[in-house]
Amino acid sequence: MAKKLSVTPRKQALQARSRETVDVILEATARILVKEGYDRTSTNKIARAAGVSIGSLYQYFPGKEALVAAVITKHTDELLELIAGTALRVAQLPLAVATRELVRVMIEAHAIAPKLHRVLTEQTPRVGRLAYMEKIDDEAIRLVRAYLEMHRDELCVEDLDLASFMAVTTVEALTHAAVLRQPELLAQPHFVDEVTTMVLRYLSLPDGKPRKRARLSA
């Protein structure tokens, strides 16, 4: 019953001309996705928008899902790079500074291609294993966890897996909701402070007190 299985590109596009065609197709895919939404996106529309024959499109991608998957991967890779770079950069900085910087970058990242982000987020069914933000979140959680590990003495949390999940999910959600529902918030630089505060209070020791947080006891 299941129609399409493959989500991976068909051939590697070795020649210059091929490479170009693939790029043109992916750009058109993103454009149509944004303009029409996932459901109304069709391989024919994409081909037309790309100024490429439908045959060429199918030479490189086995179908619609593969196209979308490629767009996702491309976009995702950019974001991941941005996040990973920042994580590396702040690795040695104290929690408060590092958190703020990561929050800032996260918000910035969401502003790169907000419309595409919205479509990918709201309309695109899960494709392949993990989709879109999920993959990014997983990687972000990994990076944050590594950071927390190195800065344990600044924390009041004990379960680092849980803490990194909580922190990343929260930042992601707040940023995401702001982008989609309160775009004006993004303009206010104040928003960064607010999100940072939320996470920092959750993670960090109450000012200067080196005691661990007791979880359930008084």
Added chain:
Amino acid sequence: MAKKLSVTPRKQALQARSRETVDVILEATARILVKEGYDRTSTNKIARAAGVSIGSLYQYFPGKEALVAAVITKHTDELLELIAGTALRVAQLPLAVATRELVRVMIEAHAIAPKLHRVLTEQTPRVGRLAYMEKIDDEAIRLVRAYLEMHRDELCVEDLDLASFMAVTTVEALTHAAVLRQPELLAQPHFVDEVTTMVLRYLSLPDGKPRKRARLSA
């Protein structure tokens, strides 16, 4: 040619038999949605699953989107009722208690129909989606804001609009992420504490200190 925009049921189904038919159809819709996913859901399948002719189905709903919208509304109403009830119940309780209770209910709410929740969340395009969590969140924000207004002296935040947005979004996101990606977390009662902590630290005054958090002024 022009797509149908109407998303409202066709007749109010005043009579008892009609009401029943509508229910049967909506249940079938939810079932197919869960079983097949949004894309593979078709009006014909729904009609068959409901044991109703396709013609009858169209007598009550103008199309697929209206069906999904109705399912969303139904589900949404249940959740809203739950949340509004809780909000009412905790209105007079102190911040810490009220927050914990609302978090608990929120998590509970997400566990009601997790598969349907997933489909509605991950696969269902805009039209319906708009009405889904967004509507709930908006209402939740309204309720939380009202509560915060009444408990201002317990807070360190000043902008209640922002604070309620932050709080609700965070709880929603953590709960949501837990349901979809870490279902085992939900089992641990500990998770409620964790989410509560996150929100509470953000909102409340540092223990016993009656000073407000200054946001813009000194």
Added chain:
Amino acid sequence: MAKKLSVTPRKQALQARSRETVDVILEATARILVKEGYDRTSTNKIARAAGVSIGSLYQYFPGKEALVAAVITKHTDELLELIAGTALRVAQLPLAVATRELVRVMIEAHAIAPKLHRVLTEQTPRVGRLAYMEKIDDEAIRLVRAYLEMHRDELCVEDLDLASFMAVTTVEALTHAAVLRQPELLAQPHFVDEVTTMVLRYLSLPDGKPRKRARLSA
């Protein structure tokens, strides 16, 4: 990879209107098959020729192969009935008479729809388990074997499975070749004699000698 699995009709066409539609479609299928050949036959052409929408066609048949299969079954059933009827009729008659009659009917059968026969025979890939003539041949072999069993004393052959396979295959092939390559032969009543002779000499005892033919020994 395999595209279509089902070769069986989709629904049973209970109402009068449905039944009619199915018939119209099958007739159109046969017509197009004859006119265009198997490869150039398409579901769209069939639908057009039947004066039916492509959607209706797919309501009853899952695809091209199922259509052809249905045509084959229909045609095949007619032939089988003819052959089975004859077999029954000649069951008590002596070998020489019975053989002649069966050969005559076989030739007659091939003349029913020679063009369709040709297409089905020459161009139609094996569909489903057994296809077209194969099924008929199998049944014919069964019937002939039953006859031979009852008339063992007239035979010089011992292995009835083999003998019926040889006899049926030979008659089928000669008739078939005549239809396709020497149609004028069919006109000559003489042809029946010739085919009958071929089979009879193979099967029957040399005139009046009641001894069995020894197969491998002297």
Added chain:
Amino acid sequence: MAKKLSVTPRKQALQARSRETVDVILEATARILVKEGYDRTSTNKIARAAGVSIGSLYQYFPGKEALVAAVITKHTDELLELIAGTALRVAQLPLAVATRELVRVMIEAHAIAPKLHRVLTEQTPRVGRLAYMEKIDDEAIRLVRAYLEMHRDELCVEDLDLASFMAVTTVEALTHAAVLRQPELLAQPHFVDEVTTMVLRYLSLPDGKPRKRARLSA
């Protein structure tokens, strides 16, 4: 728009390298034909299997049908050579011996490439098919007729055209049916006897004396 009719190779491939390329292509064609069946055979697949670019393939053959036609011709030529050689060899031998030998060779011939034979026989449409067994049969009939002419005194038949048609068709059909439907028969050497008997009884005088059919005795 107009379909290509040409079925002849494009250039005579005079040079050694060309000849080699042509061979590689034809072998690939046969391989794909066997592996995928006629319908799923495509020029692109053939080119890939042959390790040749699609462009090169079209330099030697005007299209798919020409490729198949060439494979048929090649295969056919081998068979024809085999048959013609045998006919020549047995030309002076008595009917019983010659018949047996020809039947043996015919069966042997069918065993050379049974899978290719099956595809060519069952799935390959007219254009190629015409050239396939039909051409062989025609030639075989010619050869058999010539033989019969020379051995008229051993025959009980008068119409040699008819007799050779009958004989060849019968042998061909029995062999063919055995290959495709009762492959185990081919193993039994006995099968040669059986087919020989069938034809011999049809053709030959009842052992010169009052109708008696001797099969294996001198």
Added chain:
DNA sequence: GATGAATGAGTCTTCATTCAT
């Protein structure tokens, strides 16, 4: 009201074939 047969625009996809490099 209920029914379900009929519709057909629109999708995906393949593949023989061409042609610029």
Added chain:
DNA sequence: GATGAATGAAGACTCATTCAT
């Protein structure tokens, strides 16, 4: 000559929706 990227006509098939009964 060789290459393989590009082409696009054509075919299979789905499904939201209508409408005669």
